Amino acid sequence: MEGTIYHTNTAGALYSLYITDGIFLIFELIDNCNLSKGDIIKTSAQGLGDVLLYNVSTGIGFEAYLDNFVVGESFAKKACQL
Incomplete structure (x- = not known):
């Protein structure tokens, strides 16, 4: 799966990853990592929970x-507490 960072909430470290057709994946950082809107992120995870992600950018x-x-998008904003 691959997507683009769309929303960032650095206060809570919540992010939305735009996948396709209005679908967003909401995730929280475990590692200290700088992510920026527009970064391309890949994962091979098949479900929710703790995973490794890769910042292609x-x-x-x-x-x-x-x-x-x-x-x-409105649900993604709400999920990221924006």
Whole structure:
């Protein structure tokens, strides 16, 4: 799975990853890692929970907790507490 960082909430370290067709993956960082809106992120995870993600834009891998899938930008904003 691959997507683009769309929303960032650095206070709570919550992010949304735009996948396709209005589908967003909400995740929380476990590692200390700098992510920016527009970064391309890859994962081979098949479900939610603790996973390794890879930032294609920077070439750095990191741990995250995949929290939820939501449909629609307004739901992604709400899930990221924006």
